[in-house]
Each structure stands twice: as structure tokens, then as C-alpha cells.
Amino acid sequence: MELKKAIETRHTLKVLADPDSPWELPQGETQDKVAGILAAAINAPYHKPADKAHLAEPLTSPVPWRFHVVSAGQCRKLVQKLGNTDLQSGKIRNMLAAADALVMTTWLPNPAGQAKAFGEFDPTLQNMEHIAASSAAIQNLLLLATEAGWNNYWSSGGVLRSELVFGWMGIPLEQVLLGAVFLFPEDTRGVDVKPGGLRDRKGSASQWSRMVEI
Numbered sequence: 001m002e003l004k005k006a007i008e009t010r011h012t013l014k015v016l017a018d019p020d021s022p023w024e025l026p027q028g029e030t031q032d033k034v035a036g037i038l039a040a041a042i043n044a045p046y047h048k049p050a051d052k053a054h055l056a057e058p059l060t061s062p063v064p065w066r067f068h069v070v071s072a073g074q075c076r077k078l079v080q081k082l083g084n085t086d087l088q089s090g091k092i093r094n095m096l097a098a099a100d101a102l103v104m105t106t107w108l109p110n111p112a113g114q115a116k117a118f119g120e121f122d123p124t125l126q127n128m129e130h131i132a133a134s135s136a137a138i139q140n141l142l143l144l145a146t147e148a149g150w151n152n153y154w155s156s157g158g159v160l161r162s163e164l165v166f167g168w169m170g171i172p173l174e175q176v177l178l179g180a181v182f183l184f185p186e187d188t189r190g191v192d193v194k195p196g197g198l199r200d201r202k203g204s205a206s207q208w209s210r211m212v213e214i
């Protein structure tokens with residue numbers, strides 16, 4: 001798919017399966033396909049290396065983001081585990097029941113000046129740029145997923161932001177979730193699907209860009 005077409009085609013789609021009838025697992029090649037788009041998504045710009053406090057074997061790259069890939073099989077396990085808690089999981093369990101994969105994308109804040117609660121960080125320029133670079137990596141992922149034929153959805157994560165779920169997934173609590181990216185099969189099998197609520201409100205370029213004159 002040419003780049004412009006992938007950009008124009010990308011759109012949010014939430015695929016809502018029944019958590020009591022999760023979809024069967026995709027064929028083996030899916031893992032390779034996910035690995036392929038992750039390898040390409042690395043080609044995002046970043047300005048400053050992540051603080052060394054975040055670099056732990058084997059995740060030693062200085063890029064300020066981390067992708068924690070949850071396979072379809074592990075997504076189905078999560079459907080069960082979340083169902084056994086009192087946590088409000090909204091539509092997350094429905095989506096986990098359909099997903100081919102979930103990519104928990106975190107960014108790596110610089111160590112805070114003062115003790116911070118889980119998920120909080122200092123409002124510094126460097127942290128802003130870490131988030132910006134990580135967002136570029138996520139957009140790469142979405143475009144590559146679109147090209148590969150996956151329906152996809154960048155979610156804030158809801159219950160997936162919780163310390164409990166970070167613990168289940170082995171995600172260090174110093175990392176902050178930027179996007180829980182769902183990859184869904186192209187064929188949505190007639191189940192409920194939902195587009196992004198704000199998609200039609202973006203307006204034309206003249207409503208969000210201008211030519212500067214000095």
C-alpha cells in the first residue's frame with residue numbers, strides 16, 4: 001500500500017466480541033506478522049535517550065518507548081482473569097476476546113524530582129519529547145497494521161492502565177501507558193464494531209493549519 005493511501009485508510013475500529021465466546025486463536029503466521037510490523041515501527045524520530053534507569057536487559061534500547069506484545073492467546077487469558085476481578089473493564093474484555101494481538105505501548109519518563117504516584121511524571125520538555133517520539137512510533141504501528149490488513153484501535157487502556165494488569169504483564173511500574181493498541185482481524189464476523197467518536201469532527205486543513213507571514 002502506498003504511504004498516502006495507508007494514512008488515508010487508517011481509522012479507529014473497535015471490534016466487540018462476546019467475552020463468553022472468545023474467537024479462536026489466529027494461525028501461527030500472525031506472530032511473525034506482528035514481529036514484522038514492530039521491526040519497522042522502530043523507524044520513528046526521537047530526540048533524547050531514555051534515562052538509564054529504564055534500561056534493563058534485554059530491553060536496553062535508548063528509545064523512550066517500549067512495546068509489550070500480548071498475543072491472541074494471552075489476550076484470551078486476560079479476558080478470563082479480568083472477569084474474575086471486581087475491576088470495571090468496560091468493553092476491554094470484548095476487544096480482548098477478538099484481538100489478534102494487543103500492543104501495550106509505554107513511554108519512559110525521566111526520574112521525577114519528587115516522589116510521584118503510579119502513572120505520574122514531571123511536566124518537563126524532555127518528557128514531552130519522549131511522549132512525542134513514542135506517539136510517532138505508535139502511529140507507525142497503526143499505519144503498518146492498516147497496510148497489513150488489521151483493523152486497529154489506539155485506546156487509553158482503561159483497566160489495562162492499572163497496577164494490577166501491569167503486574168500480570170511484567171511491565172515495570174516506572175513506565176507509563178501511552179496506548180493500548182488493539183490489532184483485530186479484517187473480518188469482523190458480524191459482531192458489533194464501533195468507529196472513533198471524533199473521526200468526523202477533524203475539519204479541513206484550513207481549520208487547523210495556517211500560513212505564517214512575518
Ligand SMILES: Cc1cc2nc3c(=O)[nH]c(=O)nc-3n(C[C@H](O)[C@H](O)[C@H](O)COP(=O)(O)O)c2cc1C
Pocket residue numbers: 010011012013154155156157158178179195196197198199
Ligand atoms: C492518545 C489516544 C488515546 C485514545 N484513547 C481512546 C479511548 O480510550 N477510547 C476511545 O474510544 N478512543 C480513543 N482514541 C481513539 C480516538 O477516539 C480516535 O482516534 C478519534 O475518534 C478519531 O478517529 P480515527 O482514529 O478513526 O481518525 C484514542 C486516541 C489517541 C490518539
